[in-house]
Amino acid sequence: MNDSKIKTYSIKTFGCQANIADSNTISGVLEALGLEEAEKIIGSNDDETFYNTAISTDVLIMNTCSVRQKSEDKVYGLGKMLKLAEKDARKKPFIVMAGCMVGSVTGERQRYAFEVLKKKTPWVDVYINPSQIMNIPEILLKNSLLSDWAVQKFDSAKVLSKQDNPTHAFVNISYGCDNFCTFCVVPYSRGKEVSRSENDILKEIRHFAGRGIKEITLCGQNVNSWGLSMTKKMEIRTGSDQKIPFTSLLKKIHNINEIEKIGFISSNPFDFTNDLVETLKLPKISRYLHIAVQSGNNTVLKNMNRRHTVEDFINLIDRIKGAKPNIELGTDIIVGFPGETREQFLDTVRLFEKINFNVAYISMYSPRKGTPAERFFKDDVPLKEKKWRHAYLTSVWKKYKNGI
Numbered sequence: 001m002n003d004s005k006i007k008t009y010s011i012k013t014f015g016c017q018a019n020i021a022d023s024n025t026i027s028g029v030l031e032a033l034g035l036e037e038a039e040k041i042i043g044s045n046d047d048e049t050f051y052n053t054a055i056s057t058d059v060l061i062m063n064t065c066s067v068r069q070k071s072e073d074k075v076y077g078l079g080k081m082l083k084l085a086e087k088d089a090r091k092k093p094f095i096v097m098a099g100c101m102v103g104s105v106t107g108e109r110q111r112y113a114f115e116v117l118k119k120k121t122p123w124v125d126v127y128i129n130p131s132q133i134m135n136i137p138e139i140l141l142k143n144s145l146l147s148d149w150a151v152q153k154f155d156s157a158k159v160l161s162k163q164d165n166p167t168h169a170f171v172n173i174s175y176g177c178d179n180f181c182t183f184c185v186v187p188y189s190r191g192k193e194v195s196r197s198e199n200d201i202l203k204e205i206r207h208f209a210g211r212g213i214k215e216i217t218l219c220g221q222n223v224n225s226w227g228l229s230m231t232k233k234m235e236i237r238t239g240s241d242q243k244i245p246f247t248s249l250l251k252k253i254h255n256i257n258e259i260e261k262i263g264f265i266s267s268n269p270f271d272f273t274n275d276l277v278e279t280l281k282l283p284k285i286s287r288y289l290h291i292a293v294q295s296g297n298n299t300v301l302k303n304m305n306r307r308h309t310v311e312d313f314i315n316l317i318d319r320i321k322g323a324k325p326n327i328e329l330g331t332d333i334i335v336g337f338p339g340e341t342r343e344q345f346l347d348t349v350r351l352f353e354k355i356n357f358n359v360a361y362i363s364m365y366s367p368r369k370g371t372p373a374e375r376f377f378k379d380d381v382p383l384k385e386k387k388w389r390h391a392y393l394t395s396v397w398k399k400y401k402n403g404i
């Protein structure tokens with residue numbers, strides 16, 4: 001029985017699969033404490049649904065993303081709506097801000113001062129960064145929202161993330177990133193790369209398998225380097241013959257009878273070993289592979305601090321297609337990175353004409369506060385040119401994606 005002051009929760013998730021997986025873990029924590037997910041109260045649009053649901057729940061988690069300014073601006077906008085709820089004297093939930101906006105201003109690698117975020121979000125009650133999810137019970141207790149009894153019987157080791165899909169689950173295998181691509185906030189917002197133990201991962205997957213889950217997607221900012229020490233992962237290069245722990249993890253999951261399909265996101269070309277290429281041949285490994293290339297020009301890649309060249313990438317894709325001929329490829333691209341000339345951009349176009357990506361997330365570069373690209377490079381590609389490059393590359397991608 002839940003004898004605490006709070007009975008219901010709601011989570012608003014922004015951003016990538018890592019955030020979705022974290023939100024599932026937060027749901028697992030809150031449900032282990034006896035809370036129930038609040039029913040969605042549908043409005044005429046998404047914002048109205050968010051607002052209606054938020055004001056009828058006890059605890060609202062805003063699991064934020066920092067990758068794009070647009071995503072942060074959305075959080076500020078929804079926060080303003082929540083302030084209206086206070087003015088209306090209607091019920092304002094206890095608001096916990098989680099995710100990368102908090103990670104960016106706390107921990108060892110801060111991008112800017114915590115005070116700046118606090119000033120912009122006066123409607124937030126408590127902030128937790130992505131490594132503090134298991135502290136939620138204590139935080140709620142400190143704010144007199146939970147009973148001692150509920151917290152005492154909480155056992156973080158027994159928390160299982162909640163999965164809405166009855167046949168598919170996302171499983172985080174690592175957190176954070178040590179690669180420091182110059183445009184990216186993740187090494188700051190999610191901190192150092194930390195791998196979960198093999199034991200914990202397999203235990204969670206076996207539990208899901210027992211509940212009817214047939215498909216698993218392993219998540220991490222850079223899954224290839226799972227289980228590697230910092231020195232080792234920096235040594236590994238595209239096409240290296242070294243064995244990596246990630247392939248052994250994939251094989252162990254492959255041996256779980258009930259699991260029929262295994263995918264993983266994200267992979268980077270710079271540490272995609274031959275061992276991993278071979279492992280793709282296993283029948284349960286998904287034929288969709290997401291592998292971020294970011295640019296088709298070597299100078300731009302260097303400025304992005306990517307540890308691969310365009311030639312490495314093309315060669316890798318050839319070997320992947322050799323190992324798994326029916327592979328479907330997805331990638332991430334940034335257009336208009338500082339200093340990218342029209343000719344350098346056209347190298348990316350040529351790469352798209354060559355590779356035929358099935359999925360492409362194409363973004364226009366926007367400087368993110370505190371990143372090396374923002375600090376050391378001038379955002380010198382005009383917005384109009386960025387928009388043109390975005391539209392042009394999108395049209396090329398559409399034309400070539402089915403191997404035309």
Ligand code: SF4
Nearest residue numbers: 177180181184186221
């Ligand atoms: S590999 Fe690069 S782009 Fe990916 S999360 Fe790490 S720093 Fe960001």
